[in-house]
Amino acid sequence: MIRRSFLCTLVLAVSLPLAAWAEAPLKVVATTGMIADAARQVGGDQVEVKGLMGPGVDPHAYRQTRSDIAAMTRADLILWHGLYLEAQMEHFFHDLGRKRTVVAVAEGVDKSKLRAHDDYADKFDPHVWMTPKLWRDVVLEIQTALTEARPEAAEVFAANAKAHLADIDRLATYANNALSSVPESSKVLITAHDAFGYFGESFGFEVLGIQGISTQSEAGLNRIGELVDLLVDRQVTAVFVESSVSDRSIRALIEGAAAKGHDVKVGGELFSDAMGEEGTYEGTYVGMLDHNITVIAGALGGDVPGRGMDGKLSAGF
Incomplete structure (x- = not known):
């Protein structure tokens, strides 16, 4: 025993x-x-x-x-x-x-x-x-x-992936609807670095970054001067800062345009290479993109709901 x-x-x-x-x-x-x-x-x-x-x-x-x-x-x-x-x-x-x-x-x-x-x-x-x-x-x-x-x-991962991909597909539908409401003449997206190229290809925007694809590339005075002339010539009224990149070059653009008598505002802060704060809606992939889509469309004259796709965005636009 x-x-x-x-x-x-x-x-x-x-x-x-x-x-x-x-x-x-x-x-x-x-x-x-x-x-x-x-x-x-x-x-x-x-x-x-x-x-x-x-x-x-x-x-x-x-x-x-x-x-x-x-x-x-x-x-x-x-x-x-x-x-x-x-x-x-x-x-x-x-x-x-x-x-x-x-x-x-x-x-x-x-x-x-x-x-x-x-x-x-x-x-x-x-x-x-x-x-x-x-x-x-x-x-x-x-x-x-x-x-x-x-x-x-494997079955758990497959079911979870299917559900997440359905959310991503719904986000894509929202993006198409929101961004197509921006007037064609306003579909110019100017940011600190060229992180939005795929975004531009998908949704029909001309995307111009002060820096190249990597933030390690230099933004020269000539590049800033070229973009100031573009802002003035095409009457672009909004540019965008990024949460993970210094806003110094964007501020230089705004000041350069002002010196030529053209008023340009910051359309909002976008999430480019990093998401929002952990624990927030913007701290998820869907929330990050929902924020970017809503901010860009709203600032450039599109018709968007005040708090994004599902009303979850932390701030209204």
């Missing part, structure tokens, strides 16, 4: 930790907020996601910290964007890939859908999250990466 009791106790002591381990969430580290959000949406309660780059962080210039390295060496799966977005971290990820499962999720997008990079001949514009139709492909890559890391949860 004593022996049987001892054996039962021993079995429980061994089996409980194993069961707990089997049910533990998959530890995922994601570089950008957009990737982290997609991993949470698709992974649900099967994952525990840590995002490295929070609100206002520029991924073009980001370098891994000691705490980032510690988190990634403990992770089951590391998701990074690729397409030269995290340029300062590329060698690190290639080295880490020899020891951990590391996936560049945007590299799976069909290259025929991508824009050429304006600074590097053999690379592409990485800002694929700016249009729902391209971000769908990234979400599917994330679903695949999660499924390969935890095959037993």
